[in-house]
Amino acid sequence: MLLAACTVEDLPMGESVRIDADVPIAVFNADGRLYAIDDTCSHQDASLSEGWLEDCFVECPLHEALFDLRTGMPSCLPAKKPVRTHPVVVDGGHIYVQLVEQEAVA
Amino acid sequence: MRTVTVVGASLAGMRSAEHLRAQGFDGRLVVVGDEPHLPYDRPPLSKQFLAGTADTASLALGDRSDFDDLDAQWRLGVRATGLDASAGTVTLSDGTEIATDGVIVATGGRARTVPGAEGLDGVHTVRTIEDTLSLRADLAENPGPVAVVGAGWIGTEVASTCRALGLEVTVVEAAQEPLVRALGPRMAGMCTSLHAEHGVTLRCGAGVQEFTSTPHGSGRRVTGLVLADGTRVPAGVVVLGVGMSPNADWLAGSGLEVDDGLVCDAGLVASAPNVVAVGDVARYRSATGQLVRHEHWTNASEQPGTAVRNLLAGATVAEYRPSRYVWSDQYGCRLQVAGLTEDADEVEVVEGSEESRSFVAAYRRGGTTTGVFAMNNPKLFTRTRRKLLRPAPA
Numbered sequence: 001m002l003l004a005a006c007t008v009e010d011l012p013m014g015e016s017v018r019i020d021a022d023v024p025i026a027v028f029n030a031d032g033r034l035y036a037i038d039d040t041c042s043h044q045d046a047s048l049s050e051g052w053l054e055d056c057f058v059e060c061p062l063h064e065a066l067f068d069l070r071t072g073m074p075s076c077l078p079a080k081k082p083v084r085t086h087p088v089v090v091d092g093g094h095i096y097v098q099l100v101e102q103e104a105v106a
Numbered sequence: 107m108r109t110v111t112v113v114g115a116s117l118a119g120m121r122s123a124e125h126l127r128a129q130g131f132d133g134r135l136v137v138v139g140d141e142p143h144l145p146y147d148r149p150p151l152s153k154q155f156l157a158g159t160a161d162t163a164s165l166a167l168g169d170r171s172d173f174d175d176l177d178a179q180w181r182l183g184v185r186a187t188g189l190d191a192s193a194g195t196v197t198l199s200d201g202t203e204i205a206t207d208g209v210i211v212a213t214g215g216r217a218r219t220v221p222g223a224e225g226l227d228g229v230h231t232v233r234t235i236e237d238t239l240s241l242r243a244d245l246a247e248n249p250g251p252v253a254v255v256g257a258g259w260i261g262t263e264v265a266s267t268c269r270a271l272g273l274e275v276t277v278v279e280a281a282q283e284p285l286v287r288a289l290g291p292r293m294a295g296m297c298t299s300l301h302a303e304h305g306v307t308l309r310c311g312a313g314v315q316e317f318t319s320t321p322h323g324s325g326r327r328v329t330g331l332v333l334a335d336g337t338r339v340p341a342g343v344v345v346l347g348v349g350m351s352p353n354a355d356w357l358a359g360s361g362l363e364v365d366d367g368l369v370c371d372a373g374l375v376a377s378a379p380n381v382v383a384v385g386d387v388a389r390y391r392s393a394t395g396q397l398v399r400h401e402h403w404t405n406a407s408e409q410p411g412t413a414v415r416n417l418l419a420g421a422t423v424a425e426y427r428p429s430r431y432v433w434s435d436q437y438g439c440r441l442q443v444a445g446l447t448e449d450a451d452e453v454e455v456v457e458g459s460e461e462s463r464s465f466v467a468a469y470r471r472g473g474t475t476t477g478v479f480a481m482n483n484p485k486l487f488t489r490t491r492r493k494l495l496r497p498a499p500a
Contacts, residue, residue: 044147045154050485052492061484062433063404077124078407080172 005036005088005095016058018049025086025097028069030056035069036086036097043079107207107380107418108133111196112178113186114212114353115139117147118385118406120167122210123176125414135178136204138196140185140213141234144173149403151238152263153435157270158242162235186213189360191378208417210410211357211368211376211383215350215401220255222317228328229317229344232260241345249273250342253331255314257284257298259434261347265306266436268345275306276339278331280313289443290453293467293479296460300437312337317344350401352387365389367399373422374413380420382413390426404431430477431491439463442487445477445494457486466490 005027006017013032019025024039026049035056039049046062053059056069065079072082087098110126112119115137123137139145146165154160173180181198188197189209196204217231228248230241245252245268254265257279265275285294301308312333319326330340352367362376363369367389374382374390383390385406389399405428412426431444450469458465466486469477475494480487 044149046484050488052488059488061488063407064431077121080168 001099002089003097003099005097008090008093008095011095014053016049016051016053018047019097021099023099024049025099026051026058027088027095027097028053028058030069034088034090034095036088037067037069037072038083040083041065041067041079042074042081042083048083107131107420109136109204109206110134110208110210110417111136111138111204111206112210112212113138113189113196114210114214114385114387115141115143115145115180115182116212116214116385116406117145117167117403118214118410119210119212120145121407121410122212122384122414123178125410126210126418127176129414129418131414131418133207135176136181136206137176137178138181138184138186138198138204140183140199142183143235144168144180144182146235148233151235152232152260153267155235156232156238156242156264156267165235186356189357189362189381191360191362191376191381194380207380209381210413210417211354211381211387212385212406212410213353213356213387214406215352215386217346218349218351220314220346220348222314223344223346226317226319226326226328227322228342229346231346232264233350241343244343245271245273248342251276251340253278253339253341253344254347255331255344256347256349257281257301257308257310258347258349259432261345262297262301262436263434264345264347265301266304269304269306269437276341277301277306277308278312278314278333278339279308279310280334282311284310287448289447289479290450290469292453293447296481297441300439304437309333309337309339311335350386352389352399354387365397369397371422372425373416374409374426375416375422380417382417384409384413388413393425393427400428400430402432404429439481440484442480442484443477444487444491445469445475446471447477447479450476456490458483468494 011029016028026039027036041060043065050061051058066075072085089096112122145167150160185199217233223229251274252268254261254277265277268275312335315334316332318330354364357364367387368383370390372391386401392398412424415424434441447469452470455465456468464482466480468475478491
């Protein structure tokens with residue numbers, strides 16, 4: 001399934017946006033590269049699109065769990081489980097996310 | 107060090123076990139816990155778990171493989187009753203002894219109660235899974251008004267959850283102005299106004315004088331409170347959120363200094379170098395030289411890194427610096443605080459507005475920003491905290 005995120009202009013470097021899908025998705029512009037991951041932290045209920053973005057890592061705004069945007073893997077406690085990553089497609093100035101299947105990517 | 111015993115199997119104990127392995131300790135690891143459960147997360151006990159939207163399994167602080175990876179011997183459902191640091195023994199309530207080289211004291215605390223509440227049915231505290239299950243069952247059977255004693259974080263979260271369950275709720279607070287010391291009058295007023303906005307009555311300035319009760323089965327069941335000013339608050343269920351006491355009594359006779367917790371140096375090392383303390387029970391010397399204890403999730407999560415390092419080094423090679431980060435979810439609002447908000451001489455809303463219930467406020471003292479408080483604004487809270495509290499390295 002392809003989900004529309006926003007226009008390219010709406011997501012400048014260092015910014016993030018949340019897609020309110022059945023399972024919310026967070027899309028990040030990390031120094032010009034676009035990444036999409038599940039928005040809900042795998043540790044506790046918090047929106048990763050509201051997290052702190054540094055290089056290709058996002059820090060959960062609730063408990064500072066750090067996730068690698070490339071793999072979805074947590075790189076420090078308290079999160080232990082990865083979040084899913086999703087391919088991002090840019091077409092005609094719009095950013096789309098190709099939703100991967102429900103199973104978590106390990 | 108061949109054996110390390112972690113006494114306490116909650117967040118601080120779990121993090122200690124994880125840090126021991128992560129920092130290279132490959133000896134025998136024993137974890138003692140007085141509850142029958144493997145380590146679980148307590149913040150949801152006053153929120154999602156009380157509401158019934160989170161189950162017991164979701165509280166676990168790890169899954170099977172996490173616990174397997176620790177390669178620890180779990181002694182659950184038994185209390186530690188004594189410690190002899192020089193002989194290297196921990197005595198348990200079942201009469202057994204653990205021979206150990208190092209000890210991490212992570213025994214946390216127990217919920218305080220109010221005189222007159224002893225043995226009364228319908229009066230609850232919220233500290234463990236069983237506490238919340240018992241409260242949840244009682245609320246379902248007795249949907250009469252709920253009285254919450256104490257307007258601290260746990261009290262307000264319980265009030266918020268009970269209200270969301272459709273119950274009539276009154277919060278009773280002995281202090282004239284709750285949260286004022288912690289957040290200053292403006293932000294404290296903002297937080298306390300949330301109660302009224304959500305239909306919860308807040309009564310400040312009069313503590314509980316007595317409980318009223320009626321015969322019930324072989325005992326008595328609470329019917330309400332009488333406050334110090336004579337006000338009567340009828341209640342089918344009463345929840346006490348009046349703080350906690352550190353579990354350090356078991357260390358009496360250990361030779362270690364115990365005074366409102368286990369007294370430690372700036373690196374969380376007790377008066378014997380092979381004993382360290384973490385979490386609610388650790389009373390350590392802060393950067394300002396005072397002995398302090400913190401009763402927060404973040405602290406229990408952060409202290410073990412430093413404590414384990416010093417335990418394995420056999421000396422205080424690292425000092426603990428708290429981030430002082432606290433959060434609370436209540437009445438649909440996410441509140442976040444970091445740094446020092448007490449004794450500020452200036453509080454300024456730097457992002458958003460109080461009216462919109464989404465803002466970030468900076469606390470300053472002598473022109474220096476010392477703390478940050480935010481409501482419903484996690485993104486800007488983090489940015490502000492980073493910018494204001496962590497100056498860029500020169």
